[in-house]
Amino acid sequence: MVDARSRTSGVNILKEIEARGLKAVRFSFADQHGILRGKTLAATEVRGALERGVTVTSTLLLKDTSHRTVFPAFTPGGGVAMPEFEGAADVLMMPDASTFRVLPWAPDTGWVLCDLRLQDGRPVPYDARAVLRKALEKLGEHEFIAGLEVEFHVFRITNANLRPADAGQPGTPPDVELLTTGYQYLTEQRYDLIDPVVQVLRGGLEQLGLPLRSYEVEFGPSQFEFTLAPLGGLAAADAMVLLRSAIKQIARRHGYHATFMCRPKLPNVMSSGWHLHQSLAKGGRNAFSAEREDLSDVGKHYLAGLLAHARAACAFSTPTINGYKRYRPYSLAPDRVIWGKENRGALLRVIGAPGSSATRIENRIGEPAANPYLYFASQIYSGLDGMATRASPPPAAETPYEAKAELLPRTLTEALQALREDKVLRAGVGEAFVDYYCRIKDAEIARYNLEVSDWEHREYFDLF
Structure with missing residues (x-):
């Protein structure tokens, strides 16, 4: 189950654990919501875990x-038509040794991101990674x-409740x-005013090796932008789940509450978004760049694909009930399926100029709570469809x-x-995965609909 390259990387992890005197290592995976879950093992147990994996309940x-x-886990097929899930059976977290970090906020603790495998070594079909x-393949x-x-x-935090x-x-x-x-x-x-907090967060994120570029005070009260x-695709998604988890943990240890909820129910607080800048590279060159136009033919086809599947992709880019409260006219958030040239009111903003190596498409639809693995996958399959059909985008919108x-x-x-x-x-992400994902989200919606707001x-209370 462990190849030679992974075994070599695992040896390096063991050496680092010994050199740094680490006492524990967190084995984590990103669940269907992009939330990190897992187990923490004593350093003495890491060697075996690197070889055999770590069990977690399905x-x-x-x-x-x-x-x-x-889902009804204690029924045949575990509620998902998989015998491997029956009775809340275990699956395996198999560590990706290339993701190993030492956590700067947790004393003597390492961390590694894992892929999920069934007991026979096959990938778990509901693993977002x-x-x-x-x-990507x-x-x-x-x-x-x-x-x-x-x-x-x-x-x-004034009261942890x-x-x-x-x-x-x-x-x-x-x-x-x-x-x-x-x-x-x-x-x-x-x-x-926020710099003391930024310094605390920045210090931890830099020690994790995340490639930070800027730290900004956003428009809303207590709102940040990093x-x-x-x-590259997988590394970027891994960075997003680690960024969110690290910010929340570091902040909490210093008496702060960090949230990636789109629109908190607090007076005067603004919505938060996640703007995804994306491009394709081929042979080390930007495939969206063109010598005489703002966007290459590949880029135009990809853009058309994003537009064609934008409504369905919202299920992955904006996966919470709360996230849809951000889409308001004239709010710097999109409300319709359009693209624009350097226009922040558009769903898709084309950035670049003829010959620019930085040409890209910014999708402004996402909320910061999105699962990056699913968000990215939705963009790739949408773009690939546009490329396969050689679709052309409509004219750019000037009044978004x-x-x-x-x-x-x-x-x-x-x-x-x-979706x-x-x-x-459905074909790209997988019929079974889409049905599984929609069922989870339907359960959230059903609970929401039963709440009296x-x-x-x-x-109505005084009126009737």
């Missing part, structure tokens, strides 16, 4: 965002390049206060919030329906 792949198991690997001689531009909030009554699925979130009052985008004074240098074009989904329910009906994404209470 029900971790059957949970919605409340951590409830939404495996879904992206398959998509479909690119053939092209390489997917991604640049990450991620907005998030950091608040100071850890009373027994606060426990639950989910429990009571912490009470918080702002670090800044916001609405002074990119002002140096506002940045200086950007990362372009990376007034252009006559198909609207983006207004709800997660609408996005899931678009169910999209033959290209503040709006309903205000609207």
Whole structure:
């Protein structure tokens, strides 16, 4: 199950553990929501784990965002028509030794990202990292390049809400206060107010080897934006899950709450987005770059594919109910299926100029809570379809919030329906995976629909 290259990398891990005197190593995998889960092993157990893997219960792949198991695991096929999942059976986390890090915030602790395998060594079909690997293989001689531009909030915790009554699925979130009052985008004074927190986060992220490019004070209160240098597809997705997890853990250890929730229910707080800059490389050159035009023929076909499948891809780029509350006209968030040249109101923003090696397409649809493996895979399959059919994009939109074009989904329910009906994404990501994913999201929607909201209470309690 472990090849020679992995075995060599594993030896290097053991040497580093010994040299640094590490006491424990976290073995993690990214679940269906892009959340890291796993086990922490004593350093003495790492050698065996590198060879044989680490067992975890398969029900971790059957949970919605409340951590409830939404499939009947104790039935034939484990609820997903797989005997290997029956009875909450174990699957294996097989470490990718190339991802090993020493965690700067956790004393004497290493970390490694894992792929999921069945007991016979086959990939688990519901492993999101495996879904992206398959998509990257479909690119053939092209390489997917991604640049990450991620907005998030950091608040100071005033009450952690850890009373027994606060426990639950989910429990009571912490009470918080702002670090800044916001609405002074990119002002140096506002940045200086958040700089002590930025320094703490930056120090940890740099020690992890993440290629940070900028740290910005965003428009909203207590809102940040970090950007990362372009990376190859799998490395970029790995960086995103590590970035989010590291920021949350480092912040919490210093008394702060970091959240990648799109639109927190706090007064005056703004929505956060995740803008994905993407291009293809071939032979070390940018395949989207053209000598006399802003976008090559390959880039145009890829762009057309992104547009054709944009509504269905929303199920992966904006996978939470909350994320759809960001799509508002004139808000720097898109609301319809269009593209524009250097236009931040468009869904797809083409950036570059004739001959530019930095030519790329920025997709502005994503929320920062998206699973990067699934988000990237949706983009690749969409773009590949445009390339295969040699599709051409429509003219660029000059008035993005007034252009006559198909609207983006207004709800997660609408996005899931678009995904169910999209033959290209169903075939690419996999029929079984799409059905599995939609069932998890349907469970979240069903719980949401049973909740009585503040709006309903205000609207009807006194009226009727």
